[in-house]
Amino acid sequence: MSERSSSRAQTTIDFAIGAGVFLLAVAFVVAFVPSMLSPFAGGGQEDTVVADRVASQLVGGTLSAPETPYRVDGECAAAFFDASVAGDPDCEFDTDASTVNERVGVSDRVRLNVTLDGDRTGDGVERLCWDDDERRIVEADASGCDDANRFEAGPTPPTDSSSVVVAWRTVSLAGETAQLEVRVW
Incomplete structure (x- = not known):
């Protein structure tokens, strides 16, 4: 019997959670940063x-x-x-x-x-x-x-x-x- 070892710990669920957090962060930046800068923009x-x-x-x-x-x-x-x-x-x-x-x-x-x-x-x-x-x-x-x-x-x-x-x-x-x-x- 051979032991199977894997150095990879990422699963599909981990990838989906990471991508979701990234997309939420991008959406937050796009939605709120312009309004925070609005006093300085025309x-x-x-x-x-x-x-x-x-x-x-x-x-x-x-x-x-x-x-x-x-x-x-x-x-x-x-x-x-x-x-x-x-x-x-x-x-x-x-x-x-x-x-x-x-x-x-x-x-x-x-x-x-x-x-x-x-x-x-x-x-x-x-x-x-x-x-x-x-x-x-x-x-x-x-x-x-x-x-x-x-x-x-x-x-x-x-x-x-x-x-x-x-x-x-x-x-x-x-x-x-x-x-x-x-x-x-």
Whole structure:
């Protein structure tokens, strides 16, 4: 009889356990290391926070009375979007501010665009505008709308929509439903 000796102690189960532990370690590194380094890497998470904060601020008191949030005052909206409004409307932002960033209190490093759209005539949602002659809100394609009075503020967002964060709020404007959109990139 010959004795059989083997110098190999590894079995199939040992191999499977080792491979499983290795794969779990790799999955952990891939899942958690990027989030640990995120404060040092560029990203869009802060854009999401800014867009949401600005949209909530606008509908919660800047363009409406604090006691009636989501009910946008037409003259404050016109003043916010740089339309000429008779007198000095009582609005919750600095009407003398030259940029949309100054009006909402956001750093100039943030690229910000704010628009207000609605369906005033029943033919689809369009950009709204301030009619200087009639002193009222109309759709941008109306005859009394001057391009300078369109309800849009800030630079034009890039066409690459994957880099733009959008926050929107449905509001009441002059008794009708409108859509406020804040874009940050």
